[in-house]
Amino acid sequence: xLNIEIGLRVIRGPDWKWLDEDGGEGGLGTVVAVKSNVxxxxxxxxxxxxxxxxxxxxxxxxxxxxxxxxxxKHETISCDACQDERSCIVGTRYSCIExxxxxxxxxxxxxxxxxxxxxxxxxxxxTSSTASLPPRRLSxxxxxxxxxxxxxxxxxxxxxxxxxxxxxxxxxxxxxxEDGKVGKSYRSVAKVLWSIGKENIYRIGSYGKxxxxxxxxxxxxxxxxxxxxxxxxxISTGYIFRRGDRVKVITDxxxxxxxxxxxxxxxxxxxxxFLGHTGIVHRVTEQTLVRVRFxxxxxxxTFDPRALTKVDPFVAGDFVYFIPDELSAKEHLKGHxxxxxxxxxxxxxxxxxxKVYEDKDVRVAFRKNTWTLSSKCLKLxxxxxxxxxxxxxxxxxxxxxxxxxxxxxxxxxxAPLLNSESPPDVVEEVEAVMREVVRGNPSAVKxxxxxxxxxxDCPVLGGK
Numbered sequence: 001x002l003n004i005e006i007g008l009r010v011i012r013g014p015d016w017k018w019l020d021e022d023g024g025e026g027g028l029g030t031v032v033a034v035k036s037n038v039x040x041x042x043x044x045x046x047x048x049x050x051x052x053x054x055x056x057x058x059x060x061x062x063x064x065x066x067x068x069x070x071x072x073k074h075e076t077i078s079c080d081a082c083q084d085e086r087s088c089i090v091g092t093r094y095s096c097i098e099x100x101x102x103x104x105x106x107x108x109x110x111x112x113x114x115x116x117x118x119x120x121x122x123x124x125x126x127t128s129s130t131a132s133l134p135p136r137r138l139s140x141x142x143x144x145x146x147x148x149x150x151x152x153x154x155x156x157x158x159x160x161x162x163x164x165x166x167x168x169x170x171x172x173x174x175x176x177x178e179d180g181k182v183g184k185s186y187r188s189v190a191k192v193l194w195s196i197g198k199e200n201i202y203r204i205g206s207y208g209k210x211x212x213x214x215x216x217x218x219x220x221x222x223x224x225x226x227x228x229x230x231x232x233x234x235i236s237t238g239y240i241f242r243r244g245d246r247v248k249v250i251t252d253x254x255x256x257x258x259x260x261x262x263x264x265x266x267x268x269x270x271x272x273x274f275l276g277h278t279g280i281v282h283r284v285t286e287q288t289l290v291r292v293r294f295x296x297x298x299x300x301x302t303f304d305p306r307a308l309t310k311v312d313p314f315v316a317g318d319f320v321y322f323i324p325d326e327l328s329a330k331e332h333l334k335g336h337x338x339x340x341x342x343x344x345x346x347x348x349x350x351x352x353x354x355k356v357y358e359d360k361d362v363r364v365a366f367r368k369n370t371w372t373l374s375s376k377c378l379k380l381x382x383x384x385x386x387x388x389x390x391x392x393x394x395x396x397x398x399x400x401x402x403x404x405x406x407x408x409x410x411x412x413x414x415a416p417l418l419n420s421e422s423p424p425d426v427v428e429e430v431e432a433v434m435r436e437v438v439r440g441n442p443s444a445v446k447x448x449x450x451x452x453x454x455x456x457d458c459p460v461l462g463g464k
Contacts, residue, residue, distance in 0.1 A: 001124070001129075001232075001233070002067060002072070002125055002231070004031070004034050004039060004054055004231060004232055005031065005034070005070040006031055006032060006034060006070075006207070006208035007030065007069040007070045007185065007206065007208050008030070008066070008067055008069065008231065009029070009030055009064070009065045009067075009205055010028070010029055011029070011062070011144060011228070012027070012061065012062065013060050013063040013230055013231065014063075014230060015059040015060050015061055016061050018052075021049050022045075023043055023045040023145065024145075026142050026144045027145055028065060028144055028146030028147065029041040029042060029146070030044075030069075031208065032210065033050065033208070036056065037053065037054055037056035038052065038053060038056050039052050039054055039062070039231075041062070042156070042210045043146075044146030044213065044214045045146075045213060046156055046213030046214070053232075054231045054232030060231065060232055060233050062231040062232075063229060063230050064092070064124075064228055064230075064231050065144065065228065066091050066106065067091045067124065067125075068185075068186035068188070069180075069186060069187060069205035069206065071184035072090065072091055072125055073086070073088050073091075074088055074093045074103075074126050075252055075254050076088060076253045076254060077089050077093060077103050077252045078103070079105040080102050081113035082105065082107070082113075084105060089103060090105070091105065091187075092106045092109075092122060092124055092228075093105070093122075093123040094106070094109040094120045094122055095120060095121045095130070096114060096118050096119075097118065097132070097248070097311050098315075099114075099118065100276050101275065101277070102114065102276075109136075110223040111221075118135060119133060120133045121133065121309060122229070124229050126251065126252055126254070126255040127258070127259070127306075129306075131229075132309075134358075135358065136224055138358070140226070141223060141225075142223060143221070143222050144222065144223055145217060146214055147177070147204045147212065148174065148217075148218040148219045148220075148221065149176065149177065149219045150173060150174065150218030151174045151214050151217060151219075152215050152217075153172055153173070153212040153213060153214055154169065154172075154215050155170075155211065157210060157213070158209040158210050159211050160211070161200070161211065164194070164200055165192075165196075166194055166195060166198075170194060171215060172192040172193055172194035172199075173192065173193050174190045174191070174192055174218060175191050175192065176191045177190055178191060178201065180207075181201075185205075185207070187205075188203065188205040188206035189201050189202060189204060189205075189206050190202055190212065192212070241284050241290050241305060241308070241310070242284065243283055244280065244281060244313075245280070245310055245313070246278060246279075246280055246311050246312065246313050246314075246383075247278065247292060247308040248276070248278045248279075248308065248309055249275055249276065249279075249303070249308060250276065250308075251275070251306075251307050252275070255307075256275065259304045259306045260303070260304055263304040263306075264287050265302050265303055270301075271301060271303075274292075274301065277294055278294075278311055279292040279293055279294040280292065280294075280383065282300045285302070289302050289304065289305070290304075290305050292308070295383060312360065314353045314362050316353050317352065317353060317399070318352070318380055318383055319350055319351070319352055319353075319381040319382045319400070319403055320362070320379060321348075321378065321381050322364070322373070323348070323377050323378070323379065324348035325347075326347060329347065332374040333377065336361050336372070336373070337371065337373060337374070343369075343371055345369070346366045346369055346371065349367070350400075350403070350404060351364040351366040352365050352399055352400045352403075360375055361375070362375050362378060365400065366400075367401075367404075
């Protein structure tokens with residue numbers, strides 16, 4: 001959870017009941033005092049109030065617009081859109097769920113950089129739990145108002161700079177928002193050009209002080225309000241890792257080493273190779289450590305669960321197994337594509353994922369049919385993420401059939417069994433035995449071969 005600290009930049013939150021003390025929806029302010037579960041805020045328009053709940057009465061009046069002024073930064077992780085000169089993300093970090101090792105700073109995230117149909121994780125601090133966010137395309141934006149470049153300002157509640165501004169009532173314009181010169185405080189001071197022609201630096205959050213107040217708007221910006229942290233509210237991931245879960249390592253290098261060394265997970269620099277990568281949970285130990293296997297890696301690696309977060313169980317290209325229990329499948333499909341009798345022929349078979357919908361239902365292509373299924377009906381056989389799946393539904397056999405053949409070969413040590421040039425009756429019989437092989441039913445395969453001896457060593461794929 002993000003600590004409640006003096007200097008945080010905030011806007012009104014989900015339980016707001018204080019009319020327009022903030023100047024209206026989207027008005028910005030600075031936390032200037034903290035007492036138990038209540039904070040005081042100086043709003044950018046110049047007024048102060050000391051009654052905002054951040055857990056008191058189980059209510060949350062504020063959301064965090066910017067945690068940079070209190071020194072939050074994600075070392076070694078830079079924004080992939082703007083490549084900030086600081087070389088690391090300051091404030092809230094947003095990590096794409098659907099792309100490997102892709103992160104945005106708050107400005108770029110709310111500025112709609114990257115694909116807005118992709119879901120993201122919000123990472124409030126390097127060591128906090130992650131919050132899963134819906135795609136921005138589905139969310140509402142609001143305008144925020146307050147200190148920004150071009151905003152017209154005058155002296156505020158904490159002014160202590162005599163007549164640098166030219167005297168009471170004089171105004172100026174903010175020409176830049178800068179980092180504090182002392183300590184770890186980012187975006188906490190503003191450079192102002194006064195109407196008398198002089199310029200200087202003033203606090204707008206640094207050490208919880210606000211020297212200015214807004215008397216005219218500047219550059220406008222918008223945020224996805226529901227994607228901002230709620231001040232004082234704990235993020236509960238609810239993650240219980242299980243075998244087969246797809247997980248992603250999203251911490252930065254420094255945090256990964258810290259959590260591994262502080263637990264029984266252990267530390268080795270080789271773990272850095274998996275930052276931003278997705279793997280499959282092999283098992284969970286008695287100490288609740290998570291053993292993860294990654295593509296193209298023979299070893300399984302042990303992680304502290306704090307270093308991991310769950311991602312969608314399937315992606316386009318994955319090979320999946322349709323559970324064989326018809327009653328369970330019918331139950332899982334209620335409200336998720338619905339059961340039809342023709343699906344029975346694909347129960348217990350392997351297919352390939354061709355699309356994952358926003359509600360997490362999965363479009364799966366089998367040998368002859370294509371169905372929309374609940375993810376609860378499926379088990380991951382092999383991860384096979386494809387970068388371009390736009391034509392996958394048309395060409396899935398190019399991926400699926402070789403995989404099925406490889407499964408048969410691994411189980412029977414025989415030559416490939418399927419070919420589009422094989423006689424139709426042979427293909428039909430061979431498909432039947434392949435289905436039993438991938439179901440792991442050796443007795444049925446044995447019985448089949450005993451009753452169909454004529455198919456042993458039959459010529460397919462141009463060979464035996």
